[in-house]
Amino acid sequence: MAGISLSRARTIIRKALEAGKEAGMAPLSVVVLDEGGHVQAFERQDGASPGRFEIAFGKAYGAVMLGMPGSAQMARAESQAYFIAAANGAFGGKLIPVPGGVLVKDAKGRTLGAVGVTGDSSDNDAAAAKAGIEAVGLTAVI
Template structure:
């Protein structure tokens, strides 16, 4: 398994924020978690509102918790709300079930972490996460 290094984490963030600037998005906040759900790196653009670390982390944490991107979790919230209620309860409310939480996979498809982005629409957040992950030479799995 490839480790998700600090250098790769920072490259993910840099590329994700660049994509946000290219798309003229609202101020973004980006967190990279390792496979155990621990923060590797976080950056919040000037003008980003409060609680952005918690929201970005919740998207990434949720993806890690179920082994699928937060887009999958969002679909489950619509079709199986009881599942998300239970998941939220057992996680202590840490999971944010909207797109923008993307798994990071290595070349062998092993999950080595997750990226969570918040600040613009969930779809745009996810686009930036995928761009960042791919710029670091890793595989993005949005669910």
């Protein structure tokens, strides 16, 4: 599995959290998943609500499983709510179809996994994820 090494995952998380702090965001939680949708690393900042793992995970999980970042899932949910509702059923209710679920690609365009961020507005969450991903030289598809 190519995936995202633990060392890189740590850097992605730290840089995403730093980006959030610098921009004055609320406490963030950040998960890194491999290309099979399995958890590689996660951190929840002090002050975040207890359920943030599930939200961060759901954003990133849907991105991996459907091959669609959160923004694209949200657009589909806006235009065809029953499709996203049904997809969520097919994946055991795990999807969170809003921005903040960001695909991670390498220079050849291969998907290595996804990053999920939650805690501030969805768009800010996605921006923090992007900052983390780009800090390790990978491409973020938000």
